[in-house]
Amino acid sequence: MLDANRSGTATASPRAAATQLAVTAAVPVPPLSPAGFAARCTRLLLSPYARLSLLVALLVAGAVGVLLFEPQRLLTHGWPPQLGGFAAAVVFGAAYGLCTVAFVPRPLLNLAAGALFGSQLGLATALAGTVLGAGLAFGLGRLLGQDALRPLLRGRWLKAADGQLSRHGFRSMLAVRLFPGVPFWAANYCASVSRMGWLPFLLATALGSIPNTAAYAVAGARASAPTSPAFLIAMACIAVPALAGTVVAWRKRHQLRGR
Template identity: 50%
Template sequence: MPALLRSPWLRLALLLVVLAAAAGSLLLWDPAQVLAAASGPYRMPVALAAYAFGTIAFLPRPALNAAMGLLFGAVWGVPLAVAGSALGAIGAFALGRALGRDALRPLLRAKVLSAIDRRLTEQGFRSVLLLRLFPGAPFQAGNFACAFSGVRFWPYLAATVLGVVPTTTAYVVAGASAGTPGSPAFLISTGVILAMCVFSAVSLWRVRVRSKTNAAPAEAAPVAVPTA
């Protein structure tokens, strides 16, 4: 490793530069246009590369999934979108583990972050699977949270591939059937998407209410006054 990159904080700065450059590059090119322009034997590899890069550049996966369905249909769109998600997850994990983990690990000593890190480390596959199955969890944030934690690579990848299937399928089918909005496929996939959004909103609301409920007794606890 070059001497300049031996500092964990310099590697973290490089990670931020790489992510900013990936996101900023979207001002110069449109992944949707690249997907639409790809043809011949290179169409699927180009689609996979554009999808994976799009996740690293913070493009929302629902839009990428719908584009895969629109261009490839449900039969090919679902496996391609799942594979693209896996490639994007691998890329983000590699970047986060190599460039950002050493600098951010000391921050995980905080009580809440330490508990999350311990759960990801000890129950990697189960924790990542639940994270991927939750519709409201940002994909890229989950990637880097896992990269900065102690979760092992193979459980992380296996849980990611398995966990993204439900939401990916719903959005790909919706994109594939968007031309026939009255079709059962479009109506069912749209209903599933709406149900997942409601589930995410209710889950987040319950977490917020629970956190307020747990904090209330601590705030209301009487302060002991020393007596003479």
């Protein structure tokens, strides 16, 4: 029922208003089910930026762990005496891979591998750790960071680097490994954000890391005789690719600027 007030405006009668309120109160409001709440939480946790936050947290935790445990002490204190032979090489290779994910420089680890295990076994251990660390970093970046970071590739240099890695993955990564200049961890995570495949990335890492890793392993094994021909040749093999990589990077810099 509608009643007219003095100003001529129609208003609802008290009985009609009470009936409407009773009907509204009688309509049940569906509660949020546990399944729906769990689905929302799952979507939130699996969102690109939540996964990127997890990746950053893991990397920060790894860097802090490296600062606390100081793996570079292997060069001065040596390997624990409880481990020896092949078991020590396996443990060192696994630790090598984890350390590279946590930003420990590979030259330091390569020198340690040569000093602890000699040239041949040190080279094999360091290469195994290199591939393991590269695979771990690539997987973490691909799983936790790619979806959030790819929309941010808007700059000219970023687009050019992404296109090079995506279209010519094996060739580009092989050049990065052969001519050092880009930090190992940075190359891993940049490749994971691109559309490079797993097989080209790992194969290029394994092949391209052999010369530089061998040079460092020999240098570490012969560090006690710095005037020996083997040590001097190893240092030359380290310096020449570094210089060549600097020249190539300088030329690529001018090419990118001209685009």
